[in-house]
Amino acid sequence: MEAIVAEGISKVFKLHVNPSQSMKERLVRLGRSQTREFIALQHMDLTVQSGETLGILGHNGSGKSTLLKCISGILKPTTGQIRLRGRIASLLELGAGFHPELTGRENVYINAAFLGISRQEIERRFDAIVDFAELDQFIDEPVKHYSSGMYVRLGFAVAINLDPDILLVDEVLAVGDEVFQMKCLDRVRQFQQEGRTILVVTHAADVVRQVCNRAIVLHHGEKVADGKPGDAIRIFREHLHGSLSDTAPADEGPLRITAVEVAGTRGGPQPGIESGDPLTVTVNFTADEPIEQPTVALSVVSPEGQTMYAADFDLGKTALPPGNHSVSVQFTEVPLLDGRYTLNSRVFDRLHTDSAATRAGRDQFTVLNPGIAHGVVSLRVGDVRILPAHDAPADIPPQASHPTDPKGI
Amino acid sequence: MGSAGGSSSELRIISARRSIPEHLREIWEFRELLGGLIRKELKVRYKNSVLGFAWSMAQPAFLLAVYTFVFSVLGQGFQRFSIWLLCGLIVWTLVSTTLVTAVQAITVNANLVGKVPFPRAVLPLSTFGSAFVHFLLQFATFMAIVAIARHPIDWAYVWMLPLAVLALSLLLAALALMLSVVNVYARDTQHLLELALIAMFWANPIIYEYQRAATWFSQHSLPTWLPLLNPFTAIVTTFQRAIYGASSVGDRQLLPDVGQWWYLRNIGIIGAVSLGLLALALWYFDRAESNLAEIL
Numbered sequence: 001m002e003a004i005v006a007e008g009i010s011k012v013f014k015l016h017v018n019p020s021q022s023m024k025e026r027l028v029r030l031g032r033s034q035t036r037e038f039i040a041l042q043h044m045d046l047t048v049q050s051g052e053t054l055g056i057l058g059h060n061g062s063g064k065s066t067l068l069k070c071i072s073g074i075l076k077p078t079t080g081q082i083r084l085r086g087r088i089a090s091l092l093e094l095g096a097g098f099h100p101e102l103t104g105r106e107n108v109y110i111n112a113a114f115l116g117i118s119r120q121e122i123e124r125r126f127d128a129i130v131d132f133a134e135l136d137q138f139i140d141e142p143v144k145h146y147s148s149g150m151y152v153r154l155g156f157a158v159a160i161n162l163d164p165d166i167l168l169v170d171e172v173l174a175v176g177d178e179v180f181q182m183k184c185l186d187r188v189r190q191f192q193q194e195g196r197t198i199l200v201v202t203h204a205a206d207v208v209r210q211v212c213n214r215a216i217v218l219h220h221g222e223k224v225a226d227g228k229p230g231d232a233i234r235i236f237r238e239h240l241h242g243s244l245s246d247t248a249p250a251d252e253g254p255l256r257i258t259a260v261e262v263a264g265t266r267g268g269p270q271p272g273i274e275s276g277d278p279l280t281v282t283v284n285f286t287a288d289e290p291i292e293q294p295t296v297a298l299s300v301v302s303p304e305g306q307t308m309y310a311a312d313f314d315l316g317k318t319a320l321p322p323g324n325h326s327v328s329v330q331f332t333e334v335p336l337l338d339g340r341y342t343l344n345s346r347v348f349d350r351l352h353t354d355s356a357a358t359r360a361g362r363d364q365f366t367v368l369n370p371g372i373a374h375g376v377v378s379l380r381v382g383d384v385r386i387l388p389a390h391d392a393p394a395d396i397p398p399q400a401s402h403p404t405d406p407k408g409i
Numbered sequence: 410m411g412s413a414g415g416s417s418s419e420l421r422i423i424s425a426r427r428s429i430p431e432h433l434r435e436i437w438e439f440r441e442l443l444g445g446l447i448r449k450e451l452k453v454r455y456k457n458s459v460l461g462f463a464w465s466m467a468q469p470a471f472l473l474a475v476y477t478f479v480f481s482v483l484g485q486g487f488q489r490f491s492i493w494l495l496c497g498l499i500v501w502t503l504v505s506t507t508l509v510t511a512v513q514a515i516t517v518n519a520n521l522v523g524k525v526p527f528p529r530a531v532l533p534l535s536t537f538g539s540a541f542v543h544f545l546l547q548f549a550t551f552m553a554i555v556a557i558a559r560h561p562i563d564w565a566y567v568w569m570l571p572l573a574v575l576a577l578s579l580l581l582a583a584l585a586l587m588l589s590v591v592n593v594y595a596r597d598t599q600h601l602l603e604l605a606l607i608a609m610f611w612a613n614p615i616i617y618e619y620q621r622a623a624t625w626f627s628q629h630s631l632p633t634w635l636p637l638l639n640p641f642t643a644i645v646t647t648f649q650r651a652i653y654g655a656s657s658v659g660d661r662q663l664l665p666d667v668g669q670w671w672y673l674r675n676i677g678i679i680g681a682v683s684l685g686l687l688a689l690a691l692w693y694f695d696r697a698e699s700n701l702a703e704i705l
Contacts, residue, residue, distance in 0.1 A: 013703055069702070073423050073526035076699030082423040096524040101453050110449055113442035114525050
């Protein structure tokens with residue numbers, strides 16, 4: 001059964017070229033202010049079956065939040081229609097309806113009323129809400145005395161305890177402390193098991209891989225991918241990187257890196273590999289003077305800016321004559337997990353470190369993880385098995401299972 | 410995959426337009442929110458005051474005392490002028506409080522409108538609601554004082570008051586809806602309204618008598634129904650006729666010396682026009698609603 005059917009929805013924003021709200025200027029322009037149109041969603045069709053957990057990926061401005069706001073009813077589509085089955089609760093903005101002067105208890109009632117839920121029903125769930133928010137002692141305090149964490153916890157508790165059939169989540173899983181985050185994620189998983197429909201908007205591919213069973217990718221208001229999370233993530237990365245162009249100036253000096261080639265195992269606009277595949281990096285450079293002790297340094301930086309790997313490779317004591325040279329470094333196994341990594345390279349002379357050529361931030365490769373693991377690095381997995389219980393007699397042979405995907409887990 | 414709960418069979422449609430009955434049905438579904446917002450507004454207003462709601466009730470009593478004293482000194486010329494005055498003032502307080510709060514109902518809640526889905530019409534309607542609760546409290550106090558003072562009210566007209574209040578409510582709801590939206594597009598509306606309310610106050614026979622205005626109009630060979638174009642006049646005069654209880658004092662004519670039909674007709678016209686206006690307001694509100702979250 002479909003939970004959400006969106007048919008041909010478009011959303012056009014009218015941007016005021018001169019955003020003045022004054023009547024004086026309107027009178028001058030006879031009531032019409034100059035506007036420019038911005039198309040946030042272009043004739044989109046989307047059907048979500050009940051029980052699905054759909055990830056919506058897209059870079060900033062791709063229309064993913066607009067889509068979610070249309071589904072939640074905050075915005076209305078300019079054209080088209082959305083049909084929803086069941087109660088919808090959104091974790092778009094937690095505690096947005098809270099009034100600081102009112103107590104937690106009073107705010108729970110008002111917050112729930114904003115979600116269209118009757119007083120009776122809230123009374124029934126009140127204890128569960130307070131329990132989940134861990135606010136028993138503070139529920140009759142005005143929320144202006146709450147910490148921001150308590151505020152968000154109460155908002156989350158209201159939204160998630162009101163038995164929604166469709167849950168909309170927009171990046172908010174990243175709020176609160178780690179313990180509460182785990183609790184929220186647990187609750188989302190429980191929702192999945194109960195067969196509810198969940199929509200997650202994010203640009204964190206990890207979250208999509210962790211919780212979704214389907215994902216779509218939005219790009220400039222259009223749906224460019226719809227399918228398995230792994231495939232969607234790959235397309236998302238390609239689109240994201242396609243929209244970036246590198247225009248860093250080339251080095252000028254006696255030693256210049258002319259090009260860096262990264263050869264992966266997968267084709268496409270961006271060199272890529274699957275987790276655990278080999279990767280070959282070739283650094284081409286030009287030297288105007290001889291290099292006595294040539295050295296090539298490579299480093300791999302994660303999207304978060306963390307150096308995952310860095311090393312200098314000495315190329316022996318033989319001096320290189322002036323001219324064009326190429327050095328290739330072969331990594332036999334790259335055990336990184338999902339992400340787009342930046343490769344920085346440097347060529348220099350061990351004896352004359354002042355004449356170094358650096359190329360940073362211009363070469364990238366992507367790693368796609370076909371397995372189920374998430375995190376930073378892929379660990380090799382051996383046996384995974386159930387050990388015999390300590391208090392039971394060990395006459396049952398232990399059942400062993402082997403991972404179907406040795407590089408993923 | 411199973412469905413979740415009994416409510417999963419209901420199907421809601423979100424599209425750019427909806428009909429007036431659909432709009433009304435949606436507002437009705439959120440009636441608890443309406444009630445909750447009215448309660449919230451009242452609670453917040455008296456949050457840290459000892460007397461709380463008593464303040465709403467103290468106001469008319471205080472006004473009565475002040476006016477009674479002032480006009481016994483000034484000698485305005487007719488008996489119990491303060492009761493006459495209060496009849497109009499109580500109605501006018503409802504009108505001005507509703508409009509002044511409604512015009513900002515959406516703009517001050519910009520945060521909510523951009524982030525939480527609910528029928529936006531609930532916001533201006535709740536400002537009317539809380540003004541109406543005040544009105545009821547003030548009216549009750551006023552009636553209690555009138556009873557204690559043994560002032561003779563005219564029961565032949567009192568039964569019309571609920572009709573007058575109903576017509577006024579329709580009108581105020583329509584105005585509240587429209588003003589709240591217009592103010593989003595042109596923030597000057599709220600300032601313009603303040604001026605308009607001052608003019609409107611004097612366009613109503615609150616301090617002066619209706620008959621004086623009507624006489625002035627006929628002397629200047631203008632039609633005497635002209636002052637009735639102000640929709641609040643019909644409501645104010647009905648209150649005066651019923652609670653002040655007479656159409657003349659001494660040899661002074663306060664209200665036209667006509668029967669109940671005149672008041673009923675006026676209320677009927679206002680009610681019918683307001684109903685049309687409310688339909689128009691709902692239609693306009695619906696058209697504008699889809700853009701509110703973007704503009705704010």
